[in-house]
Amino acid sequence: MLDLRFIRQNVDTVRKAIKAKNEKADIDKIIQFDEDKRKMQFEFDRMRAEQNRVSQEIPQLKKAGRDVSQLLADMSTIARKIKDISQDLLEISDRLNSELLKVPNIPAPDVPVGNSSENRLIREWGKPKHFPFTPRDHLELAEMNGFLDFKRAAKISGSGFSAYTDLGAKLERSLINFMIDFHVKNHGYREISLPVMVKREAMIGTGQLPKLEEDMYLIEADDLFLVPTAEVSMTNFHTGEIIPWQNLPLQYVSYSPCFRREAGSYGKETKGLQRLHQFNKVEMVRFVHPEKSYDILEEMVRDAEEIIRELGLHYRIMCLATGDLSFASAKTYDIEVWSPGSAKYLEVSSISNFESFQARRASLRFRDTDDKVKFLHTLNGSGVATPRTFIALLETWQNKDGSIDFPPCLQQYLN
RNA sequence: GGAGAGUUGCCGGAGCGGUUGAACGGGGCGGUCUCGAAAACCGUUGUGGGUUUACGCCUACCCAGGGUUCGAAUCCCUGACUCUCCGCCA
Secondary structure, three states, X not given: OOXXXXXXXXXXXXXXXXXXXOOOOOHHHHHHXXXXXXXXXXXXXXXXXXXXXXXXXXHHHHHOOOOOHXXXXXXXXXXXXXXXXXXXXXXXXXHHHHHHOOOOOOOOOOOOOOOHHHOEEEEEEOOOOOOOOOOOOHHHHXXXXXXXXXXXXXXXXXXXXXXXXXXXXXXHHHHHHHHHHHHXXXXXXXXXXXXXEEEHHXXXXXXXXXOOHHHOEEEHHHOEEEOOOHHHHXXXXXXXXXXXXXXXXXXXXXXXXXXXXXXXXXXXXXXXXXXXXXXXXXXXXXXXXXXXXXXHHHHHHHHHHHHHHHOOOOEEEEEOOHHHOOOOOOEEEEEEEEEOOOOEEEEEEEEEEOOOHHHHHHOOEEEOOOOOEEEOEEEEEEXXXXXXXXXXXXXXXXXXXXXXXXXXXXXXXXX
């Protein structure tokens, strides 16, 4: 959510951002509602002051033996008016707020403008591995090694679900353990494990709602959502708190299953592990001082890429263009690993700076050195998602006979 | 699922329907004292909104939403959450 005062003073900037992100928030409505609301608030305050003043006089007049019946009658009228106004005030606040929740975050100034074709290559590591034979894709390799069983997964849950079997299951678990341990040991994150079912407010807090309700799994009986990423639970972990600046940054790493309905994306990348309704991911979240968030964004990219390097995978880093940015993000880097089997890059990590956008929605504040309470900045990044990493790992480390070698960093977990 | 208890400021803990933004205690911060520290003493210590060049002033907020009243932290209703016990269960 953006600061209303900011919107008021930077209408054009906000309009541009809405357009760049292909969103449809109504700024004119917001400006109008805001104006109406402040007018009502002023009127309400004025009448309330009057009411408070007289209400304090009444007992004194009574004590002095004066007749207050006329006064009481007058006040009764005022009380009714106040009730009417506060009703209107509530209504306009609701309308303003729900409109405000539709306004996306503003892209950072150095983000390329345009759709995904404008995504900017930042750097790459390694190069596509050359094989002296035709590399197999992960499905074939998984089949040969008995790592996956999609048919049976479908029996249980339908399409879009995976089953890892035997060494495949252990490999996936090893990936998760390796990543978490690595981030804790080398990058100073605290490991946490949080609920994967969350309240509606939490989903609004991080910005999935109201926009993406269609893509979320909802448990209607309890109005709880299955998280599409651990980001939701982690970012809302400190909701409503005012954190002393000395305690910043706070940085957490957590593994969680992620649930996505992927409504409307059927037929896209549906093969194997590429796009699933449920998958596992290690996620990093940081709560930081606003002045440092962009440095930390770079730092988090390095945190994530180190993992992939340890796994011996070729990758590249892209800076997403405005049209490809998520609703809540100001700037996002994607890390894409090379899949020799399909000869293309697969997104395994997305690292974003949300600036104060989520902080404002979820009420995440800190007390700065000047003793003022301010919104902090939040960032998150996958560190990283397991299915596509699993794909690239099998395909990159395959041998001619279909057997797989494993990178050294996983040995201790696999043995 | 059944039965009860609770939700007040940074924390503990009061609070007859009318100067209660909230007693009292603790903590924090500032000061006096001290070579320094401790102790003692004094002062201060919430978050939004509106208005003002500024000091300030007004307003809202004692879990949330309604209601009663001229006036509600205080009375009534509904809901959320927490806790205890019973049942059930991984």
